[in-house]
Amino acid sequence: MKSTQFSGIALILLFIVACSVKNISPDIRINQLGYLPNSLKTFVVVNTNATSFKIEKNGSTIYKGELIDKGLCAASGENVKTGNFSALTDTGTYYIYIDGKGISNSFKISPDLYSEVAAASLKAFYYQRCSMPIDSAYGKEYAREAGHPDTVCLFHPSTGKTGTKPSPWGWYDAGDYNKYVVNGGVTVATLLSLYEMFPNAVSDNTNIPESNNNISDLLDEVKYELDWMLTMQDNDGGVFHKLTNKNFDGFNKPNECKADRYFVSKGTAATLNFAASMAQASRIYKQVDKKLAETYLLAAEKAYKWAVKNPDVQFKNPQDVVTGQYGDADMSEEFFWAAAELFVSTSKIEYQKELNSRHIPFKYTEGENWRQFVGNFGYFSLISKASNLPEVEKEKIKKAILAEADSIQKIVQGNAYGINLSKYYWGSNSDVLDAAIVLAYAYSISEKNDYLNTIISLADYIFGENATGYSFVTGFGSHTPMHPHHRLSGSDSIANPIPGFLVGGPNENKEDKNDITYTYSEPARSYMDIQNSYASNEVAINWNAPLVFVTYFLSNIE
Ligand SMILES: [Ca+2]
Numbered sequence: 291m292k293s294t295q296f297s298g299i300a301l302i303l304l305f306i307v308a309c310s311v312k313n314i315s316p317d318i319r320i321n322q323l324g325y326l327p328n329s330l331k332t333f334v335v336v337n338t339n340a341t342s343f344k345i346e347k348n349g350s351t352i353y354k355g356e357l358i359d360k361g362l363c364a365a366s367g368e369n370v371k372t373g374n375f376s377a378l379t380d381t382g383t384y385y386i387y388i389d390g391k392g393i394s395n396s397f398k399i400s401p402d403l404y405s406e407v408a409a410a411s412l413k414a415f416y417y418q419r420c421s422m423p424i425d426s427a428y429g430k431e432y433a434r435e436a437g438h439p440d441t442v443c444l445f446h447p448s449t450g451k452t453g454t455k456p457s458p459w460g461w462y463d464a465g466d467y468n469k470y471v472v473n474g475g476v477t478v479a480t481l482l483s484l485y486e487m488f489p490n491a492v493s494d495n496t497n498i499p500e501s502n503n504n505i506s507d508l509l510d511e512v513k514y515e516l517d518w519m520l521t522m523q524d525n526d527g528g529v530f531h532k533l534t535n536k537n538f539d540g541f542n543k544p545n546e547c548k549a550d551r552y553f554v555s556k557g558t559a560a561t562l563n564f565a566a567s568m569a570q571a572s573r574i575y576k577q578v579d580k581k582l583a584e585t586y587l588l589a590a591e592k593a594y595k596w597a598v599k600n601p602d603v604q605f606k607n608p609q610d611v612v613t614g615q616y617g618d619a620d621m622s623e624e625f626f627w628a629a630a631e632l633f634v635s636t637s638k639i640e641y642q643k644e645l646n647s648r649h650i651p652f653k654y655t656e657g658e659n660w661r662q663f664v665g666n667f668g669y670f671s672l673i674s675k676a677s678n679l680p681e682v683e684k685e686k687i688k689k690a691i692l693a694e695a696d697s698i699q700k701i702v703q704g705n706a707y708g709i710n711l712s713k714y715y716w717g718s719n720s721d722v723l724d725a726a727i728v729l730a731y732a733y734s735i736s737e738k739n740d741y742l743n744t745i746i747s748l749a750d751y752i753f754g755e756n757a758t759g760y761s762f763v764t765g766f767g768s769h770t771p772m773h774p775h776h777r778l779s780g781s782d783s784i785a786n787p788i789p790g791f792l793v794g795g796p797n798e799n800k801e802d803k804n805d806i807t808y809t810y811s812e813p814a815r816s817y818m819d820i821q822n823s824y825a826s827n828e829v830a831i832n833w834n835a836p837l838v839f840v841t842y843f844l845s846n847i848e
Pocket residue numbers: 493494495500501502503504505506507510
């Protein structure tokens with residue numbers, strides 16, 4: 291009784307103290323991780339008459355600045371002002387104060403801002419591993435039993451085959467428990483391209499089962515996916531599009547899911563994705579496992595041959611299969627990408643010829659990650675790893691990348707929230723991070739600081755400087771997604787979702803609106819932190835890979 295009375299009094303006292311301090315305003319949007327000492331530092335405040343801001347530390351003012359009026363942001367319906375305090379470079383913990391609004395959450399200025407989230411975003415792939423248990427030594431409270439052994443998988447009639455074949459390992463694709471080659475390929479390419487840009491970025495010591503084997507844990511993690519992808523190749527070289535249930539599993543633990551698993555028909559996009567990622571892998575893994583590298587290259591060449599013979603086999607879900615389709619009507623990017631990777635890895639004249647005849651422009655398009663952006667990985671490999679591509683050719687490609695980076699940068703600079711999006715498609719957060727990847731290559735070509743600042747502006751958006759006020763990565767920030775559309779997080783008994791996952795983010799088309807009601811109608815606010823919102827709150831390997839790329843990039847440049 292006494293202790294109840296005491297805690298009641300303590301609560302009242304706490305309330306009085308809380309009322310006397312400044313309120314945290316949701317209208318002040320910051321990068322919730324903080325800011326790098328020597329780079330751009332901006333924030334957004336909405337719907338205010340204030341014209342200035344203060345940066346404070348322990349109650350004293352450290353910095354004063356003017357707010358810049360950006361006017362009405364059509365995408366969010368807010369009147370937006372921005373503040374810039376890039377001149378403040380001292381490390382420490384601060385908050386923003388604005389008259390009439392209150393204060394922001396506190397944030398750090400620190401050179402070591404992104405390393406923890408970078409490690410977590412890569413560790414997310416370990417948690418997604420299919421067919422093996424997550425051991426508590428590596429997964430801590432998120433340890434779980436193995437699910438989906440995939441040792442006996444059926445051939446769907448669409449394959450023209452009967453019987454069974456094993457197809458274990460690989461990562462669960464997203465919030466669901468299925469495995470798709472197209473999406474695996476773009477994810478592998480994104481992670482391996484990070485490795486080729488910064489071979490030492492990921493240590494051999496990230497606490498996964500393959501740590502301390504003298505191989506970067508990034509390569510170990512990607513190998514887990516490549517091992518599965520090899521099982522998806524048919525004897526004739528063609529690659530099955532996916533390994534899947536007929537219907538999505540419920541929000542159950544992986545080991546509780548018992549539905550039959552199927553290979554579904556072969557397609558050109560999956561086969562070329564496979565060829566490109568295996569070809570890239572072959573030159574990288576040669577350094578650690580020659581025999582494995584040969585296996586990858588053989589598989590890649592066999593796949594490419596099949597695609598040349600079958601250039602337009604578009605995948606469509608058979609009537610009785612409703613899981614992800616990942617359809618693609620245009621194989622030109624995939625052909626170019628695969629030809630480029632095969633040429634870079636083999637220097638064979640036949641692939642150079644293919645490359646020349648498969649030429650496509652370097653292009654960034656919103657909403658097209660696995661359908662179109664894949665072609666750009668061919669270009670990234672050509673400028674950084676092609677030993678016998680003439681310099682003049684490399685220069686042409688570099689110019690095209692810089693031109694695309696410049697146009698992205700122009701849009702970012704004209705946008706109230708400092709981003710490149712003109713539309714908020716399904717997975718809009720990955721569109722922001724894919725733009726950052728283009729800028730990362732532009733920076734590696736030119737070392738122009740402008741590009742770096744634009745990448746930071748895009749990262750600021752992801753980590754909270756946006757119209758929703760969420761930092762979009764689970765576990766990283768002061769206001770983060772708690773109910774992602776993620777079966778692994780939704781089926782354990784732990785309140786916090788598994789950390790390090792990027793959610794899809796605002797989706798102006800609200801493709802799940804028959805199932806849920808959105809609080810806001812504006813494009814930039816079309817995000818719901820509820821498990822049912824697969825169209826705005828799902829996680830996916832091809833969205834997490836750009837997060838890995840950009841956070842490791844930012845950890846390696848300052
Ligand atoms: Ca290792």
